[in-house]
Amino acid sequence: MSAPLTIIGSGMAGLGLARQVRARDAHRPITVITADSGDEYAKPLLSTGFAKHLSPDRLANRSALDIADQQEIVMRTHTRATSIDSLHRQVQLGNESVSFSELVLATGAAPQPPFALPNELADRVFTINDLDDYRAFHAALNALDRAARVAIIGAGLVGCEFANDLVAGGHAVSLIAPEQAPLPRLLPEPLGHALGEAFMDAGIHLLLGHGLQSLHREGVDIMATLDDGHCLSADLILVATGLSPRTELARTAGIAIDSSGIQTDRYLQTSVPGIHALGDGACVAGVNAMYVQPLQASAKALAATLSGTPTRVSYGPWPVLVKTPALPVVSLPPTHAPDRWRVEGEGHDLTALAESKDGRLIGFALTGACVRRKVELARAAPALLG
Numbered sequence: 001m002s003a004p005l006t007i008i009g010s011g012m013a014g015l016g017l018a019r020q021v022r023a024r025d026a027h028r029p030i031t032v033i034t035a036d037s038g039d040e041y042a043k044p045l046l047s048t049g050f051a052k053h054l055s056p057d058r059l060a061n062r063s064a065l066d067i068a069d070q071q072e073i074v075m076r077t078h079t080r081a082t083s084i085d086s087l088h089r090q091v092q093l094g095n096e097s098v099s100f101s102e103l104v105l106a107t108g109a110a111p112q113p114p115f116a117l118p119n120e121l122a123d124r125v126f127t128i129n130d131l132d133d134y135r136a137f138h139a140a141l142n143a144l145d146r147a148a149r150v151a152i153i154g155a156g157l158v159g160c161e162f163a164n165d166l167v168a169g170g171h172a173v174s175l176i177a178p179e180q181a182p183l184p185r186l187l188p189e190p191l192g193h194a195l196g197e198a199f200m201d202a203g204i205h206l207l208l209g210h211g212l213q214s215l216h217r218e219g220v221d222i223m224a225t226l227d228d229g230h231c232l233s234a235d236l237i238l239v240a241t242g243l244s245p246r247t248e249l250a251r252t253a254g255i256a257i258d259s260s261g262i263q264t265d266r267y268l269q270t271s272v273p274g275i276h277a278l279g280d281g282a283c284v285a286g287v288n289a290m291y292v293q294p295l296q297a298s299a300k301a302l303a304a305t306l307s308g309t310p311t312r313v314s315y316g317p318w319p320v321l322v323k324t325p326a327l328p329v330v331s332l333p334p335t336h337a338p339d340r341w342r343v344e345g346e347g348h349d350l351t352a353l354a355e356s357k358d359g360r361l362i363g364f365a366l367t368g369a370c371v372r373r374k375v376e377l378a379r380a381a382p383a384l385l386g
């Protein structure tokens with residue numbers, strides 16, 4: 001029988017890997033240790049649920065109990081791994097030690113607020129990065145019993161998707177960010193401005209060019225003060241200022257980490273033999289993609305490796321589809337600064353091609369009707385990890 005496998009984390013990476021390994025070996029002992037409920041859900045759908053007034057339970061596909069039954073795996077839910085002793089092959093779960101043979105870290109990434117969020121505002125200030133967060137925000141919206149005034153801090157993918165989703169759900173949304181246009185890491189400015197205009201047409205109040213300075217309670221409202229002194233009152237604040245890979249646990253094991261994640265090679269092997277990593281927490285051969293397709297490719301390759309067929313992972317030229325129905329957006333951001341962006345099109349239907357010095361396509365961004373060019377351009381673009 002193959003060595004028992006221990007996976008820490010039950011997100012799409014951890015559960016995806018457990019399924020792939022089980023499909024290859026019906027008898028291998030698999031244990032998933034997870035800090036959350038272990039319920040299976042598609043994280044990308046968190047930012048599409050408020051327009052449809054979906055309850056958190058509708059977003060969960062399967063309970064941890066069902067997964068354990070169907071896949072014949074041990075699910076240790078609401079259990080946080082606190083440290084790893086790589087020499088003695090043990091994971092510490094608070095006061096309990098469990099031995100491991102093969103270990104996989106699928107611990108994801110955590111929200112990175114611009115400053116420590118005040119505890120006394122915890123009932124009004126949120127981040128949404130998992131189903132429990134969605135549950136808490138959903139309850140706060142419902143408690144108001146009317147359309148809410150929501151201020152969203154951060155205009156990246158997560159902030160923009162929630163802005164679009166909440167305004168479509170009937171709420172009054174303000175979007176605050178220091179950049180001049182939404183989606184600064186995915187779109188060159190002309191396309192960002194097109195999205196900004198579409199957001200304004202949809203009723204989103206844009207407050208761009210200003211960072212958040214402080215939050216405080218004033219009567220029943222939360223006041224957000226921006227760095228130009230501008231004040232905005234809201235019922236709820238949603239902080240969407242980016243994610244940072246969870247590397248703390250790996251650090252306790254002496255595994256090589258840096259700000260881009262747990263370092264692995266193309267076999268998802270960390271610097272400590274017998275410990276692998278994948279998903280949002282892992283930086284694979286210098287790339288931390290933080291999207292679903294790379295983690296699915298990683299789960300498939302790692303399952304093969306752990307089953308005795310060493311397999312290098314490859315990431316294709318996979319564009320990101322941003323879920324902003326106010327203006328559809330597709331982006332394949334270049335991995336390094338392009339020599340120029342060539343922008344074509346009219347109105348909100350724009351194509352931007354990122355080109356290197358020698359005229360090669362190294363990335364692209366599309367808005368509106370131009371998103372239909374996604375497949376054609378992806379074929380011409382370089383793979384993220386070829």
Ligand SMILES: Cc1cc2nc3c(=O)[nH]c(=O)nc-3n(C[C@H](O)[C@H](O)[C@H](O)COP(=O)(O)OP(=O)(O)OC[C@H]3O[C@@H](n4cnc5c(N)ncnc54)[C@H](O)[C@@H]3O)c2cc1C
Pocket residue numbers: 008009010011012013014033034035036043044045046047079080081082106107108109128129130158161246249278279280281290291292293295321322323
């Ligand atoms: C709102 C939103 C929309 C998105 N939309 C898209 C999209 O449209 N397309 C796309 O490709 N990507 C999208 N993404 C990104 C994508 O969802 C993530 O890349 C993916 O879900 C990450 O999965 P993961 O398993 O690596 O991490 P996570 O889902 O974060 O899972 C980490 C797991 O580790 C557990 N854990 C962490 N630390 C410990 C510990 N010490 N002990 C035990 N357990 C621990 C957690 O409890 C959790 O179960 C979106 C993300 C968000 C937030």
